[in-house]
Amino acid sequence: MTGRARGSARALLASVLAALLALLVSAARGRGGRDHGDWDAATRLPPLPPREDAARVARFVTHVCDWGALATVSTLEAVRGRPFADVLSLSDGPPGAGSGVPYLYLSPLQLSASNLQENPQATLTMSLAQTDFCRKNGFDPQSPLCAHIILSGAVTKVNDTEVDFAKRSLFVRHPEMQTWPSSHNWFFAKLNITNIWVLDYFGGPKIVTPEEYYNVTLQ
Numbered sequence: 001m002t003g004r005a006r007g008s009a010r011a012l013l014a015s016v017l018a019a020l021l022a023l024l025v026s027a028a029r030g031r032g033g034r035d036h037g038d039w040d041a042a043t044r045l046p047p048l049p050p051r052e053d054a055a056r057v058a059r060f061v062t063h064v065c066d067w068g069a070l071a072t073v074s075t076l077e078a079v080r081g082r083p084f085a086d087v088l089s090l091s092d093g094p095p096g097a098g099s100g101v102p103y104l105y106l107s108p109l110q111l112s113a114s115n116l117q118e119n120p121q122a123t124l125t126m127s128l129a130q131t132d133f134c135r136k137n138g139f140d141p142q143s144p145l146c147a148h149i150i151l152s153g154a155v156t157k158v159n160d161t162e163v164d165f166a167k168r169s170l171f172v173r174h175p176e177m178q179t180w181p182s183s184h185n186w187f188f189a190k191l192n193i194t195n196i197w198v199l200d201y202f203g204g205p206k207i208v209t210p211e212e213y214y215n216v217t218l219q
Contacts, residue, residue: 045131048147054198054206059216061126061149061198063098066091066173068126070104070155072115086112089177090124091169100214102126102151102191103158103166105177107184116189120154124191147200151193158188166190 045064049056067089074084089105092098102124106113116122127148128134129141139146158166166188171178180186196213197205 045133048128048133048200051147051200054200055208055212056216056218057147057200058149058196058198058208058213059098059100059218061128061147062092062100062102062151063218064128064131065126067130068102068124070112071123071125072112072155073119073121074111075115075118076111084111084115086110088112089170089174090126091173093165093169094172098218099165099169100216101193103169104155104189104191105170105174105180105186106189107186109184116155120156121152122155122191123150123152125150144199144201147198149199150197150205151191152195153191153193155189155191158190162190163188 046060049060051057067087069085070088071083071085074080074082076084090102092101092103106116108114108117112122125148127141127146129139129146129148133139134141134143134146137145141148170188177186193210193213196208196210198208199205
């Protein structure tokens with residue numbers, strides 16, 4: 001093979017590898033991690049609202065988080081009546097269009113869903129530790145400076161008037177959900193918030209009412 005032919009072959013191989021790499025990176029987006037959802041890479045995380053505005057901070061955390069820990073009351077015989085926490089994917093709306101309502105995609109096969117059938121009361125916590133915010137600022141996940149919120153209420157199935165928005169909200173952030181087996185009888189649910197606590201600074205949690213929370217307009 002001549003030098004010119006070998007050079008052409010290397011160039012072709014390099015272009016093929018570059019194309020494959022681009023496809024792999026593209027396919028990974030929207031499955032969690034750095035490019036989860038459709039946040040723009042350059043402005044992936046908007047700036048944290050002023051800490052004095054606890055309601056706005058709460059809405060901000062809800063909107064930028066893709067998952068949280070949901071605590072329910074266990075129905076398992078070994079731990080019946082005890083707190084039972086699980087990590088669940090969630091979304092309050094497409095990026096930039098959050099509603100404040102945490103939507104969930106549940107299956108009766110999940111332990112948390114089984115617990116909720118008997119007692120719908122639950123507590124959900126979300127933290128900016130899942131974003132770049134805390135790591136870039138050197139905040140430990142347990143530090144109140146690594147803003148996190150606690151929402152309490154009842155989990156209910158989404159009704160027909162809300163199901164389209166819930167579906168779009170979850171699938172745009174978690175596209176893999178669309179491929180989950182239909183035999184698991186997935187359904188859309190939401191947390192009806194009754195109590196809100198915000199931990200974003202020292203001095204204990206700040207209490208936000210649902211009215212204050214939902215009256216916020218995120219920019």
